[in-house]
Amino acid sequence: MEVHVAAPADHVWAPPAFSVSEIEKQGFVFHPIPLSRRGTNPFTELRTVLALWWLYRRVKPAVVHHLTIKPNLYGGIAARIAGVPSVIFSVTGLGQIFVGKGIPAMVRKHLVIALMRLAMGHANSRVIFQNPTDRDELVGRKIVRASAARVILGSGVDVQRFHPTVAAEAKEPIIVLCARLIWEKGVGEFVEAARALRHQGVVARFALVGDTNPTNPHSVPRETLEEWVGEKVIEWWGFRQDMEGVLAESHVVCLPSTYGEGVPKILLEAAASGRPIITTDIAGCREAVDDGVSGLLVPPDDPTALASALATLIDDPQLRAKMGAASRKLAEKKFDDRATAAKTLLVYDELNQ
Numbered sequence: 001m002e003v004h005v006a007a008p009a010d011h012v013w014a015p016p017a018f019s020v021s022e023i024e025k026q027g028f029v030f031h032p033i034p035l036s037r038r039g040t041n042p043f044t045e046l047r048t049v050l051a052l053w054w055l056y057r058r059v060k061p062a063v064v065h066h067l068t069i070k071p072n073l074y075g076g077i078a079a080r081i082a083g084v085p086s087v088i089f090s091v092t093g094l095g096q097i098f099v100g101k102g103i104p105a106m107v108r109k110h111l112v113i114a115l116m117r118l119a120m121g122h123a124n125s126r127v128i129f130q131n132p133t134d135r136d137e138l139v140g141r142k143i144v145r146a147s148a149a150r151v152i153l154g155s156g157v158d159v160q161r162f163h164p165t166v167a168a169e170a171k172e173p174i175i176v177l178c179a180r181l182i183w184e185k186g187v188g189e190f191v192e193a194a195r196a197l198r199h200q201g202v203v204a205r206f207a208l209v210g211d212t213n214p215t216n217p218h219s220v221p222r223e224t225l226e227e228w229v230g231e232k233v234i235e236w237w238g239f240r241q242d243m244e245g246v247l248a249e250s251h252v253v254c255l256p257s258t259y260g261e262g263v264p265k266i267l268l269e270a271a272a273s274g275r276p277i278i279t280t281d282i283a284g285c286r287e288a289v290d291d292g293v294s295g296l297l298v299p300p301d302d303p304t305a306l307a308s309a310l311a312t313l314i315d316d317p318q319l320r321a322k323m324g325a326a327s328r329k330l331a332e333k334k335f336d337d338r339a340t341a342a343k344t345l346l347v348y349d350e351l352n353q
Contacts, residue, residue, distance in 0.1 A: 004059055006031040006052070031055055035070060045074070052078035063351055068092055073112070076119025086351035087125040091134055092155070093284055094260030116143045126347050130154050130262030133283030150347055153287055154263030156337030157272045164274030164328050165248040171203060173251035173314050178209040178243070178266045181225070182218040186256030186280065186300070193256075193307035195233045197314075204314045209246055211239040247273040251320055252313050254278045255285065258300040263287050263335075271331035276323035278309045288335075294326035 005023050009032035023030050033051045036044055052075050056064065063086040066075040072089045079087045120127060120143060127144045129135040129151050138144040167174075175194075179185040187208065194206035212219045228234050240246050243266075247253065253270035255277070261284030268288060270277050277295035279285040289295040296309040313320050 002029070003027070004029040004031060004061065006033045006055055008033060008035045031059075037070070049074045049078050053082050056082035056084050062086060063088060063348060066090065069095065069112075073115045073119045076122065076125075077115070080119070080122055084122075085124060087122045088347060088351070089120055089125065089127045091127060091129050091138070091262070093130065093262035094134055094137065113141060113143060120144055120148075124351060126150055126351060128152050128344065128347060131284045131287050134260070134262070152340060152343045152347075154268055154335055154340070155265060156340030157265070157268035157331060157335050159272045159332055159336050162244060162247070162269050162272035162331075164324065167248070167251045167275075167320075169317075170251070172205045173317075173320070174205045174207060174249060175252045175254050175310060175314070176207045176209050176237075176246060176250040177254050177256075178240075178246060179255060179257075179264075181208060181210045181212045181220045182216060183220060184218060184257065184259040186258055186306075187220050189256045189258075189301065189303045189306055190254060191228055191234055192303035193310055195231075196303065196307045197311060198233065200311075202311055202314055204310075205235060206233070207235040207237050207250075209237045209240055243269055244273070247275055250275060251317075252276055252278060252310070254306075254310065256280050256298065256300065256306050257282065257285055261285055268331060268335045271327040271335065274324040274328040276313055276320050276327060278306070278313065288330075290326060290330055294323050294330050 005028045009020055009030075020030050033048065033055065034044070035048050048070070056078055061084060064075060064079050064084050065088040066072045067090045072091070076087060076089060116138070125148055127138070127149050129138075129149060130153060132151050135144075135149045135151055139146050139149055177185070177187065177190050179187075181187055190206070190208070197204065208225070212222050212225060214222070225236050229236050237246070247270060253266065253275045255264055255267060257264065257280055261282070263284050267277055267279060267285065271288060271294065277289050279289055279295065279297060280300040281297040282300055286297055289297055291297040296312065298305040298309050313323070
């Protein structure tokens with residue numbers, strides 16, 4: 001295959017592994033496209049559709065693979081107009097699409113559903129979902145044909161790069177929440193649970209790993225993070241690229257997410273690293289945990305239940321070790337990225353038959 005990659009060239013939040021120079025170093029042809037992650041200006045959005053349409057007309061790809069919501073919508077429409085013979089869509093979680101409240105959210109939801117039906121209606125297409133709940137949602141809404149839907153759990157994890165390490169014995173176990181620091185990741189619930197446990201005399205360190213984005217209205221403000229640090233409720237380690245080191249330093253990984261995830265990458269990395277996981281019993285998150293075996297599931301938006309689960313693992317190092325070993329086995333069995341890649345290429349083969 002001759003692989004071309006189309007993406008914004010100035011995406012400052014992308015990790016170095018996805019920089020333009022790294023993409024080109026892998027032998028891929030890079031095409032910069034105008035794409036605003038949260039933009040809503042209709043003229044700017046139309047420019048993205050036209051840029052993709054023109055790219056597809058010039059390159060004439062045999063298959064186009066779109067990832068995430070806007071490329072799925074705009075790329076799918078552009079591919080149909082340009083006559084691309086085969087199209088794949090990857091749905092990496094539904095995010096805020098079906099959970100927002102109020103009139104603006106309802107209008108946005110119906111608009112997105114209409115665009116999804118148009119974009120994903122290509123006659124020779126496949127839609128890859130990261131969890132079965134998202135598949136059932138879009139098939140049930142008649143956005144995606146059941147015959148075109150495929151489920152591949154998550155994006156996989158490199159089980160050689162992320163491997164079990166023995167966490168240092170500590171009087172204060174370290175619990176980490178690694179994510180974009182937006183409220184929907186359960187940051188507020190995590191901090192509230194940490195505060196409650198401290199008041200109960202539970203001894204542990206609670207760390208947020210990630211950065212806040214001032215341009216995102218859903219981000220936790222920097223001032224709030226600094227207040228929590230000053231209150232000595234949590235530590236804020238900021239943006240980290242060495243996730244292997246972060247996980248090796250931690251004892252428990254927590255992600256109390258409250259919105260539509262695919263399968264969060266951090267949970268797969270935690271599992272491969274042999275760490276017990278506490279996360280919410282929602283689509284995408286529950287797929288990464290064998291509840292009661294490799295970790296604990298808690299209801300979303302429930303700091304009390306979260307605090308109870310955290311206390312269970314903080315107080316029992318033997319249980320942490322047992323669940324961590326089960327996490328690693330789960331990662332090897334279900335989330336090895338080599339198997340994920342092989343399953344994805346089988347979807348390509350389906351379209352080329």
